[in-house]
Every structure is written in C-alpha cells, then in structure tokens.
Amino acid sequence: MTTPRLLITAWPHLAERDSTPRIMWTVNLTLIPVIAAAIYFFGPSAVLVLAASLAGCLGTEWVFKGRAALADGSAVITGLLLGLTLPPGIPMWMAFVGGAFAIGFGKIIFGGLGQNIFNPALLGRAFLQAAFPVALTTWPVIRENWWALRGDNLALPLMSPREVDVLTSATPLGLMKFEHQATGLGKLLIGATGGSLGETAAIVILLCGAYLAWRNYLNWRIPVSIFLTVAALATLTHAINPAYPGALFMLFSGGLMLGAVYMATDMVTSPVTNRGSWVYGFGIGALVVVIRLWGGLAEGVMYAILLMNALVPFINRATQPTVFGTRTAKETT
C-alpha cells in the first residue's frame, strides 16, 4: 500500500452545499418570472431598461473588482433589482448611470461584497430620483401595441428625453394620494397598472419569495413583519379616517412587494439576528405607511428600507442572542 499525500484541514470536514454564489444565482433565477411579467406588461422597454442597468452594474464591478468578481452573481442582483424599480419609459443612459452609481457608491466604496451598509440597488434608485425627478415619475399606461416603446428609452446620453406620444398616468398610489381614486385589487394583484417595471405582479413576487424562504435564502421574518405592520397600521388609519386606503390596497400597490421580498431581505444590509429581523421589518412597515400617508411622496418603500438599513448595526447590537446557560448562570450566583 502506498501512502497517499495526506491533506490536513481543520474541522468540520463536512460543509453544507450552499455557497454564496449559489444563493446569489438562485435569487437571480427567481427574478426571471418577475422580469417576464415586466416584459409582458411593458414590452421592449422593459428589456432595454433592465439591460442598461445591468450593464451599468456589471461594468462598474468589472472595472473595480475584475472579471472574477462577476461570477458571484451579486452584481447581477443589483442590476436586475435596480432595473425593476425604474419606470419603463426612462432613457437607457439614465438606467446605466444608476447602475454604475449603485455598484460604485453603494458597494465598491465600502469594500465590495458584504461590506456595504445600504442596499446598492436602492441607493442607485435614490440617486436617480434626486438627479432626474421627472424621468423617475413619468408612468406610461399599458399600451395597445406591445411592441411600442413606453417612453424615449433611446434618448442620447445627457439629453433630456423627447416628449414622446405616450399616455402617462399616475400610479395607483399617486391616484390614491393626489386624486383620491382607488384602483381595483384584481388589477393590483396581476399588475395591470402603471408603475415601475417590478411594481407589478404582486402574486409572482410572493411566490418567488416563498420559494426563497423555503430554501432559507431569505429570512421570512422580514417580509412577514413588514406585511403585518403595514396591514395593521393601514387598517387602523383606515378605521380612523376612511379617506386613507385600507390594508389590501396598501399591501399590493407600489413597490411594497418587491421591496419587502427582494430589497429588505438583502442579507448584507439586513440584521443578522432573528429578533432584529422583526424589529427591522416593523420599522420598514411603519415608515412605509407614514411616508405614504403623510409624506410628500406617493411611495415610501425605498426610503423606508434605506433608513432602516442605516439602523441595522444598532438593531444587531440590541438583539444579540441570549447565550446558552447565561440565564441559568445568573440564577445560580
């Protein structure tokens, strides 16, 4: 018997098959149905916007971290999620700039994967919202002709988009807030409303989220506590003043689904403790309702999540698990 060249490694000598790239790519895969819904509703515009924001993210990651960094799939998530938060009619160059900002200032500047404080996709969107407020709040309505662009997607860089002949309308939340006009729940559920690419198809997003939760790739406590908080507060405010929308409308309109399932649950920027996840979800839910009802904006999911992202280190610190035996150790001394 010849002696093999023995390897020495530390225990444990077994490892779970999950890996960080596997988690990231699975999240990407579950976004496919959401993207498909976006393309169904918004046609070629959806493809163009998503491609542009993806290119912005991947390009920036590639420039600063090299090609190998693209393989972990995290930049793809940022690109897709950013694209899904944008209106279908936005010029491609803006989406590209948003993607570059998301990765550059949302992630690279903090040291890359795992180091960032804020959700990069939302940071990119917040930047676009501040830089191009008009383009970010122009919502085309569903077109008869699927092939038609929903806006001047092809505007030249740094040019303002042409006034194209599209019908625009407010989002359901905008209609509610500024015109006190409710949108039917059925429309909201399937997503046949005006809004961002991923503000639609609530059911699809929920199903994908349920799958991710089952795989333990997202902490179910976060979306559940967001939904419960929003539902409870909306029911309460609706009971006090019926002019405010009810729970179902609040849950299924705007970016709440996408935000609660895909953005708030970003592992890097959400609490590590389960107790903390409840607190964090509650905070997001409460802020969403407050901003939507009393803020100057129709939609509040983005800022709610970004604000709570900033509080995550404190939430973590305050919700450390109780170490086994420390309670009994106190009792005995």
Added chain:
Amino acid sequence: MRMKFSHGVHPPELKALTEHVRIRRLPFPDEVVLPLSQHTGKPAKPIVRVGDRVERGDKIAEADGFVSSPVHASAAGTVAAIELWPHASGVFQESIRIAVAPYDAQVPRKRIIPDWRGLAKEEIVEQVRQAGVVGLGGAAFPTHVKLVPPKDTTIDTIVINGCECEPYLTTDHRTMVEYPDRVHLGTRLMMKTLGVDRAMIGVENNKPDAIERLQATIPEDLKGKVTVHGLTVKYPQGAEKMLIKSLLNREVPSGKLPMHVGVVVHNVASVATIAEVFETGLPLVERIITVTGPGVRRPSNLIVPVGTMTKDLVAACGGLTDTAREIVFGGPMMGAAQASLDVPVMKGTSGVIVLTDAEVKPQQSYPCIRCGHCLDACPVFLNPQILGQLALYERYDEMNEHHLQDCMLCGCCGYTCPSNIPLTQLFALAKAQLRRAPKAA
C-alpha cells in the same frame, strides 16, 4: 412532552456504510504504540523499561495524580522503545512502543475478578480507575473522576450518551446493538457508585434497532429506573449540554459542568467498558472503532487493541482507495486530520474516517454576507458572525466579551457558512491564543 435543544444543523448521516456491519476482531498487529497522554489531564508515567517483557493487560504507565489515567499493554510483547511518536493531536508525544510477540496466545495474566455485588462504592471507583477507563466518546476524560462528584453537589440523574450524532460513526450504535447487556451492567454500576436511581439513555432516532435492543434488555429490577429515549436526529445532539437540555430540559449554566444541574453524562461505550472490566478483569486495552469513509475499500466496525497504528487498521479494511486524501480521527464534524499513517488509535478514538479528493476539495472563501445562518446553527446561541469578524482582525480579548469561552467548537457554524469562512478553525485558534497569552490582570 417532547423536548429538544434549539438550533444545530442536519449534516448527512452517512452511516449506511457500517451501521449494519457486525463488529469483527482485528488480528494483533506487529507493533502497538501507546501514548502516555491518551486522556484529559496529566500524562501517565511509564513504569517499564525498554526490553521488558509485558503481558496483555499489564500496567505499563501509572496515573500521575487524580485527573490522570494509567496505561496498559494492549498486546503481549517486549517494550521496543519509549520515545516521541506521532500523536493524534498533531504533534509528537512520549509513547511506549511494544513489539508484539509473534505467535503469542495473548492470554492475559490470571487475575482475581472481584464480584461487583460485594464491592463498596469506593472499591468500584478504584477498579475503574485502575483499569484506565476514560470517556470513549472523544474527549477521553478519566471516568473515575466523574464517579466521585464533589461533596456539595447532588446528582439525581445519570445520562448515558448513545446519540452518536457525528456522521459516519457507528461505534456506539454497534455497541448498543451487540452488547446491550454490558450497557445495562455498566449503568447499574454507575447508579450504585453515585447512589442515583434514575438513568436515562439517549439515542438518536436514526438507530431504531439500538433503541429496541436496549429497551428489550433492561433487567427486571431496573425497569422504571433506566429509561431509553429516542431523540431528534440533529447535530450536536450528543453534546453534553444539548443532551441534558433535550432529556431533562435543564440548562447547564455557562462555565459550569453538568453536575451543577445534578447530572452526570457518560458515553455509552465507556459504560459498556466499565461492565467489561468487571466481566473479564481486563483493563481498557481494546476498543470498538469504526473505520469508514469513501476512501477505504471495506468499511468496518472493529475491535482493536489500543495503540494499533492507522496503517494496520486501514490494511484490515481492504486498504485505501486511489483517491484517498485525508484521514480523520473522530467524527467529520469535530475530528482531527492526521498527518501520518503511523498515528496510533487511542482510548478515545471513536472512528477513523478516510475522505477522498471529492470531499476535501478546497472551497473558495467569500466575504461574510451576514446571512445569519451561523447564528441559527449555533447550539449555544453565540453570534459566530461577529466572532468571526473579530477573529479575522485578531481582536481576541473582544471575542471573550462575545462569550467565546462558551463555544464548544462543535463545527456547526463552519458547516453552515455559505461563504466557507473557517469559523470553527478561527475560534479554536482564538482560544489557543488566549490560553497562551492570558490577559494581564
């Protein structure tokens, strides 16, 4: 009421290779190597010289103090050397090498086996101590120490640990299936010495045949006092503190021992060994061991003399496969990889696992993405995420503030980490560094 401990992980069981394979006896090898330190505590002191003829079962090294254990010749032969030899801890340690006498009948010296029925508590403890019995589950803590609890503690329950939650290993499983009477006799002796009339045997539910055999063989007069409990299959169910939590819902205080909650825990194989000492009069010179893994051609459960070298074990199991790459002593979750095939099996070695290239392929590490999976895995509710970050920056003192000393290095965090951060290794390193340089008071 169904109780269990929280958190933990579910590694693949991988026991199918040997769980139904009958224990067989290994022929005596040409040489055995008996390290003087096979147990927790001070190493034993040799009492033989090179060239001495020893019979099987002769004491060759004396315990040095109370928390120590004697070593006995596991085969008849001549003392070939007392020298530094590769040890399972990864360093060379003082060991007694015995050239086994060829064609020897290996009959131990005639000795008087006292009848345990007539013995006082102290005499039973002394017999156990003289026989060099230590915990066979891995930590190898001298068993007699746990039979003499301090005066100010009251023990009300003996817990017999038959969980064997480590993947691959089937040593305890086969012991329970093939020697259930020894388990019960050992339990009886423990109950007698500790003056306790309740013993609970905890077995993971993946060993239904063991549970059934143990239940069917409980002696008439112990019925009601000795109970067998099927437990959730979850790692680390066999960790003392977790097992006590599962069986009795008692939480051992941080920094304390099971006896502080009135419990003594013994591994099922140690219990069977105590019985064997009183049945045969032989001290602990052989043990049951699982040799398994994809890297060995004929996985087996073996009775081997303590001190058998790995190469002899592997040869008895058909040899290594071409892809064998790593040899682990103990279970895959907490076992230590070995650098040499000359490393001998010790009293506390419960298994030898040979892994192949496929299992030990180095994995790329990624930055921590704060997924929190390690927090959900840690059975003692630490925060391995923050501990890992601190360890990377060598901030060991701060790790103590985050309860590093409660970490039992069970490997759950390292097992579950999707970024392949060697958390458990970092914590072991941090503990070692803190031991080396205790903080100036």
